[in-house]
Amino acid sequence: xxxxxxxxxxxxxxxxxxxxEGLTAVIQGHPPGMLLTEQEIxxxxxxxxxxxxxxxxxxxxxxxxxxxxxxxxxxxIEGAGNKNHTNGTPLTILIPxxxxxxxxxxxxxxxxxxxxxxxxxxASFIKYGPDDDAIGAGIFSGRxxxxxxxxxxxAKKVLKKCGIxxxxxxxxxxxxxxxxxxxxxxxxxxxxxxxxxxxxxxFYQEIYVKGxxxxxxxxxxxxKVLTEIEQEIDAIRDKAPKIKPAKVKNKYGVxxxxxxxxxxxxxxxxxxxxxxxxxxxxxxxxxxxxxxxxPTGLGEPVFYKxxxxxxxxxxxxxxxxxxxxxxxxxxxxxxxxxxDQMHAEGKQVIFESNNAGGxxxxxxxxxxxxxxxxxxxxxxxxxxQKTIDKYTLENKxxxxxxxxxxxxxxxxxPVAENYTAMVILDHLMxxxxxxxxxxx
Numbered sequence: 001x002x003x004x005x006x007x008x009x010x011x012x013x014x015x016x017x018x019x020x021e022g023l024t025a026v027i028q029g030h031p032p033g034m035l036l037t038e039q040e041i042x043x044x045x046x047x048x049x050x051x052x053x054x055x056x057x058x059x060x061x062x063x064x065x066x067x068x069x070x071x072x073x074x075x076x077i078e079g080a081g082n083k084n085h086t087n088g089t090p091l092t093i094l095i096p097x098x099x100x101x102x103x104x105x106x107x108x109x110x111x112x113x114x115x116x117x118x119x120x121x122x123a124s125f126i127k128y129g130p131d132d133d134a135i136g137a138g139i140f141s142g143r144x145x146x147x148x149x150x151x152x153x154x155a156k157k158v159l160k161k162c163g164i165x166x167x168x169x170x171x172x173x174x175x176x177x178x179x180x181x182x183x184x185x186x187x188x189x190x191x192x193x194x195x196x197x198x199x200x201x202x203f204y205q206e207i208y209v210k211g212x213x214x215x216x217x218x219x220x221x222x223x224k225v226l227t228e229i230e231q232e233i234d235a236i237r238d239k240a241p242k243i244k245p246a247k248v249k250n251k252y253g254v255x256x257x258x259x260x261x262x263x264x265x266x267x268x269x270x271x272x273x274x275x276x277x278x279x280x281x282x283x284x285x286x287x288x289x290x291x292x293x294x295p296t297g298l299g300e301p302v303f304y305k306x307x308x309x310x311x312x313x314x315x316x317x318x319x320x321x322x323x324x325x326x327x328x329x330x331x332x333x334x335x336x337x338x339x340d341q342m343h344a345e346g347k348q349v350i351f352e353s354n355n356a357g358g359x360x361x362x363x364x365x366x367x368x369x370x371x372x373x374x375x376x377x378x379x380x381x382x383x384x385q386k387t388i389d390k391y392t393l394e395n396k397x398x399x400x401x402x403x404x405x406x407x408x409x410x411x412x413x414p415v416a417e418n419y420t421a422m423v424i425l426d427h428l429m430x431x432x433x434x435x436x437x438x439x440x
Contacts (some may be wrong), residue, residue, distance in 0.1 A: 009429040014147040015329035018136030022096035025147040032088035037215050039208040044153040047414040060099040060233050062203045063146050066222055068092040082234045084215050085162045093150045098230040108135045114396045115386045118379030125390050142317050145415040152418020156427040164293040168417035170260045173269040173285035173409050181261050183290055196252040202240040252428045277406035280382035284375050285409035289420045291369035298364040298427040305362020310371050316415055318408045321374035325357025373416050380404040
């Protein structure tokens with residue numbers, strides 16, 4: 001397998017699978033001198049982990065990260081204050097699998113002869129043969145996206161210091177679409193939603209706020225605690241505060257489940273999605289990513305244009321389409337409607353629209369970058385389906401599967417957000433290099 005690497009300056013390599021020991025992200029190219037903690041990384045990981053609400057799979061992985069390398073273990077000289085700062089060496093983040101019990105492995109063993117329609121299980125078997133990591137779908141499981149979230153958080157932290165914000169939300173779910181809302185409102189809503197999730201996440205409170213795992217602990221000490229947590233997952237989950245949606249809305253101004261910046265729309269999305277799930281089926285939708293503060297000129301024609309690089313988010317499981325700006329809507333426009341006309345006000349260029357989504361010719365224009373991802377319905381459904389025996393090619397019926405996500409959309413927005421951050425940072429570092437050398 002040679003496809004688990006991305007980036008030229010900010011580089012990320014991932015490894016692991018759904019029912020292996022865990023997953024790993026190795027990051028290179030990030031700057032030294034950046035304070036980094038496992039608590040803040042988990043603050044993003046909890047946004048995509050399973051088992052957090054009624055719209056996600058019942059698998060109970062807490063996704064607790066361990067930074068294994070790349071940070072100073074102590075102040076480099078007494079009083080330096082650079083403990084837990086990045087030191088320029090590769091940053092390795094481990095995400096152990098804690099909820100992988102034999103009963104679930106046996107379920108996969110009992111059904112792995114018959115590939116799930118809509119899933120990678122048939123093609124991966126043909127590609128890799130009988131040793132294909134088919135328990136929990138291996139690298140084709142949504143679990144691998146935890147490595148993208150962890151790596152992208154590091155990128156996002158660097159970008160924020162450069163005045164660049166990256167944020168995403170659910171634009172459409174089960175045919176219900178969120179109305180257009182200003183970027184400022186969406187950013188503020190997303191920040192509040194993330195705070196709400198941290199405040200109400202029992203693992204965030206139990207493990208980090210209460211100090212069961214700290215950055216002062218050695219790796220083996222952390223592993224000991226995670227071994228204990230593996231036996232306490234249900235007990236910790238039961239500690240989650242039972243707060244009614246009205247109280248969440250009053251305190252945080254957000255929906256309790258869905259990161260959609262219009263609460264009425266979010267309620268409608270959840271209602272329709274639940275009706276579809278109750279019938280044994282699943283729902284798809286659209287995730288929108290917005291990037292603000294990007295300088296003009298990011299992108300490397302011809303083969304590394306910025307929009308082409310963002311198009312690589314088709315590599316996120318379940319994503320079947322990526323569009324920038326007006327995207328596929330340009331097919332119904334004329335040139336005069338599609339073009340983003342501009343004028344100058346003093347020394348500032350003002351665009352009168354943003355159909356290009358902040359990118360023309362593969363280069364950023366300085367406008368907000370707007371990217372949307374179309375997410376297919378979860379292929380694992382609670383309905384019988386026709387399939388084959390992949391060893392004998394006999395026609396078979398696949399029984400309904402109940403351990404599943406009613407929709408993946410609600411868990412993909414943090415993946416898209418952090419994937420975008422990795423792409424933007426990689427190009428920003430190249431851009432800074434060009435600007436420094438230009439005219440020398």
